[in-house]
Amino acid sequence: MFVATSVTTGTVVLVGAVFLATCVEMVEALTIVLAVGHTRGWRSAFEGTSAALLVLTALVAAFGPALVHVPLNVLRLIVGGVLLVFGMQWLRKSILRASGLKAKHDEDAIYEATVATLRAAGATPGRDRLAFVIAFKGVFLEGLEVIILVITLGTSSHRLGLAAAVAAVAVVLVALCGVIVARQLSNVPENALKMSVGVLLVTYGTFWTGEGLKVRWPGGDTMLLGLAAIYAIVTWLFVLALRRETQTLRVTSA
Amino acid sequence: MNERPLVLRIVKGFGRFWWDFLVGDTPELFVAALVIIGVIALLSESGHFNAAAVVVLPLLAILALATTLWRAIRSARRES
Numbered sequence: 095m096f097v098a099t100s101v102t103t104g105t106v107v108l109v110g111a112v113f114l115a116t117c118v119e120m121v122e123a124l125t126i127v128l129a130v131g132h133t134r135g136w137r138s139a140f141e142g143t144s145a146a147l148l149v150l151t152a153l154v155a156a157f158g159p160a161l162v163h164v165p166l167n168v169l170r171l172i173v174g175g176v177l178l179v180f181g182m183q184w185l186r187k188s189i190l191r192a193s194g195l196k197a198k199h200d201e202d203a204i205y206e207a208t209v210a211t212l213r214a215a216g217a218t219p220g221r222d223r224l225a226f227v228i229a230f231k232g233v234f235l236e237g238l239e240v241i242i243l244v245i246t247l248g249t250s251s252h253r254l255g256l257a258a259a260v261a262a263v264a265v266v267l268v269a270l271c272g273v274i275v276a277r278q279l280s281n282v283p284e285n286a287l288k289m290s291v292g293v294l295l296v297t298y299g300t301f302w303t304g305e306g307l308k309v310r311w312p313g314g315d316t317m318l319l320g321l322a323a324i325y326a327i328v329t330w331l332f333v334l335a336l337r338r339e340t341q342t343l344r345v346t347s348a
Numbered sequence: 349m350n351e352r353p354l355v356l357r358i359v360k361g362f363g364r365f366w367w368d369f370l371v372g373d374t375p376e377l378f379v380a381a382l383v384i385i386g387v388i389a390l391l392s393e394s395g396h397f398n399a400a401a402v403v404v405l406p407l408l409a410i411l412a413l414a415t416t417l418w419r420a421i422r423s424a425r426r427e428s
Contacts (some may be wrong), residue, residue, distance in 0.1 A: 182380070303385060309398060336417065
């Protein structure tokens with residue numbers, strides 16, 4: 095009875111959005127760390143990764159609790175706006191990739207490019223600064239996007255702890271997968287994941303922008319599912335329409 | 349060697365991160381979000397605010413998505 099009443103639609107959508115977004119970003123970070131580790135040794139790769147994780151943890155500790163003091167309506171309006179922009183960017187990219195108008199994100203190519211950069215730089219005496227910086231930058235930049243999502247989604251729904259825990263689980267899972275397969279995770283259906291996250295972010299963005307402007311959604315949190323369904327259908331229709339456009343473009347240019 | 353002070357570099361990097369994060373190569377989506385917020389705020393002055401906002405907000409988001417995709421197609425047509 096307790097479980098049935100405490101796990102709301104909002105919680106399910108929050109967990110899904112944070113988990114999938116973290117997985118996507120961490121696969122990208124893992125590709126860079128593995129390239130550094132295989133090319134320049136694991137010490138610098140681990141040091142760079144650990145330093146980035148420390149800085150990211152400090153950011154959550156510093157800004158997470160501070161955001162709780164911002165009035166909820168203002169916070170939800172700002173967060174809603176940010177999530178709308180970010181979600182639409184993700185949806186745009188994944189729709190263009192699914193329809194063939196844009197090349198798919200290729201982890202193999204990123205891995206090869208990073209390896210080539212590291213090899214071209216040659217060996218350095220003492221501590222490997224370049225390897226440290228590349229590993230740090232890769233984890234920090236991808237992690238920063240996760241942190242923004244965790245803080246914004248977590249504080250707006252008053253579930254920062256849950257959002258952080260879900261993100262941590264996703265980080266550990268992706269890291270474990272990386273260790274087990276010992277290579278970049280190029281077989282992960284990254285575009286499908288990105289599309290799902292895009293739908294969820296636009297859903298939350300719409301919902302909280304409305305709440306921030308004092309819109310009362312019919313059905314409360316349940317409306318999240320309705321919005322997600324609408325955006326999923328629209329996304330699917332856009333992909334179908336753009337696939338036809340891609341075929342026309344290919345015929346024209348052939 | 350970069351001779352600018354560290355603080356300046358951090359501030360510039362912070363600003364660039366947010367610019368890339370929110371605007372990047374799709375400024376139309378950033379503008380669209382501002383327009384959506386503006387329209388819903390204006391609707392709050394009208395009589396049937398809630399019913400209108402519940403319909404208009406998702407519609408505007410879909411319209412913004414359609415616009416940015418249309419821009420991408422136009423650019424792909426020019427390149428082909």
